[in-house]
Amino acid sequence: MAQFFEVHPDNPQVRFLKQAVQILHGGGVVAIPTDSSYALVCHLDDKAAADALRRIRGVDDKHHLTLLCRDLSELANYARVDNRQYRLLKLATPGPFTFILQATKEVPRRVSHPSRRTIGLRVPDHKVTLELLQLLGQPLLATTLIPPGETEALNDANEIRERFDNQLQAIVDAGACPLQATTIVDLCGDEPVLLRQGRGDPATLGLSIE
Numbered sequence: 560m561a562q563f564f565e566v567h568p569d570n571p572q573v574r575f576l577k578q579a580v581q582i583l584h585g586g587g588v589v590a591i592p593t594d595s596s597y598a599l600v601c602h603l604d605d606k607a608a609a610d611a612l613r614r615i616r617g618v619d620d621k622h623h624l625t626l627l628c629r630d631l632s633e634l635a636n637y638a639r640v641d642n643r644q645y646r647l648l649k650l651a652t653p654g655p656f657t658f659i660l661q662a663t664k665e666v667p668r669r670v671s672h673p674s675r676r677t678i679g680l681r682v683p684d685h686k687v688t689l690e691l692l693q694l695l696g697q698p699l700l701a702t703t704l705i706p707p708g709e710t711e712a713l714n715d716a717n718e719i720r721e722r723f724d725n726q727l728q729a730i731v732d733a734g735a736c737p738l739q740a741t742t743i744v745d746l747c748g749d750e751p752v753l754l755r756q757g758r759g760d761p762a763t764l765g766l767s768i769e
Contacts, residue, residue, distance in 0.1 A: 560724055560725065561590075561720060561723070561724050561725075561727040561728060561729055561730050562578070562579075562582065562728065562729040562730070563716075563720060563729070563730050563732060564576075564578065564579060564729065564730070564731050564732065565716075565732045566687055566731060566732065566733050567733070568592070568685075568686060568687060568733040568734050569686050570686075571686060571687045571690050571733065573690070573694070575731070576687070576690055576691050576694055576731070577694060578729075579591075579691060579729050579731055580691065580694045580695050582728050582729045583600070583601065583602050583608075583695060583699070584602060584695075585728075586601075586602065586605050586607060586608045587601070587608065587727075587728030587729060588600070588601045588608055588611050588612050588615060588726070588727055588728055589601070589727065589728060589729040589730070589731065590704055590716070590719050590723065590727055590729070590730045590731065591687065591688060591691060591731045592685060592687055592688065592716075592731065592732075592733040592734070592736050593627070593683045593685050593688050593701075593736060594653075594654065594655050594683050594684040594685040594688070594736070594737065594758075595655045595683075595703070595712075595736065595737060595738075595739055595740055595741045595757065595758050596703055596704065596712035596713070596714055596736045596737070596738050596739065596740065597703075597704040597712060597713055597714060597716070597719060597736055598627075598701045598702060598703055598704055599612050599615060599616060599701065599702050599703075599704050599727075600612075600627065600699040600700065600701045601699070601700050602699070602700070603626065603666075603667065603670070603697060603698055603699065603700045604667065606667075606669060608700075609624070609669065609670055609700055611726075612624075612700065612702060613702075615723065615726050615727070616702050616704075616705065616707065617706075617707025617708065618702065620669070620673055621672065621673060621674075622702070623659065623672060623677070623678065623679045624670055624678070624679060624700055624701065624702050625657055625678075625679035625680065625681055625700075625701045625702065626666070626678060626679070626680045626681075626698040626699070626700060626701070627681060627682075627683055627688060627692060627698055627699045627701045628680060628681070628682050628692070628698045629682070629689060629692045629693060629698075630652075630653075630682060631645070631648055631649060631652055631682060633697075633698060634648065634652075634680050634682060634698075636663065636665055637662065637663055637665050637666050637678065637680060637698060638658075638660035638661060638662060638663060638666075638678065638680050639660065639661040639662075639663055640660065644658075644660070644746045647744075647746065647751060647764050648746075650763055650764055651744075651759060651763050651764055652681070652682040653682040653683060653684035653689075654682070654683075654684050654759055654763075655681075655683075655684070655737075655739070655741045655742060655757060655758035655759040656681060656741055656742050656743075656744060656759040656763075656764075657679045657680070657681045657741040657742070657743045657744070658679065658680050658681065658743075658744050658745075658746050659677050659678070659679055659743065659744070659745040659746060659747060659754070660677060660678065660680055660746055660747065661676060661677055661747060662676055662677060662678040666678050670700055675747070677747060679743070680698075681741060685733075685736075687731060687733045691731070703740060703741075704719065706722065711738075712738060712740065714735050714736055714738040715735065716730055716731075716732030716733075716734075717732075737758055739757055739758040740755065740757040740758065741755075741757045741758060741759060742755060742756055742757040742758065742759035742760070742761060743755040743757065744761070744764060744766070751764060751766060753766050
């Protein structure tokens with residue numbers, strides 16, 4: 560049965576977030592709010608937790624998981640970023656963008672894409688998410704909370720509890736999120752490639768929608 564923490568979206572109660580961090584350190588999978596929708600998160604270094612996260616989400620190892628980072632300097636520890644890429648990242652972070660980048664050796668091989676050795680990275684613009692990352696002291700492994708076989712992310716913490724109570728160890732409820740996926744941009748090639756149009760405006764990066 561998942562522990563349920565109701566927190567204020569702009570001024571979250573630190574004692575609840577500390578309890579959620581303890582659960583993450585203990586190998587738990589937790590549902591948290593972000594600036595796009597609710598996400599499933601777990602500790603980056605815990606293989607069993609990452610496997611459980613994929614099982615709950617219903618995805619295989621070819622599905623890009625995302626590292627939620629506190630800031631750009633932390634992101635640069637986990638991805639190879641040149642000056643051109645860094646300028647683009649600076650334009651769009653923090654915010655509802657996910658960037659596909661080449662993973663560094665800091666990223667466990669089992670969580671990067673098996674053939675491309677890439678990883679999704681983002682710096683969210685949500686007070687609760689950033690506070691949680693600050694308390695944890697490292698990025699969280701994350702995936703959008705879309706139930707298996709469905710296309711829409713969940714946005715209501717009570718519905719998440721009803722549907723996933725037995726599979727999650729905790730739910731952090733900070734009210735409704737914008738309920739729109741992140742915009743995904745692949746920065747691995749010579750030019751940025753828009754993979755998915757979401758909440759982030761591609762024009763921020765000088766990209767046009769086809």
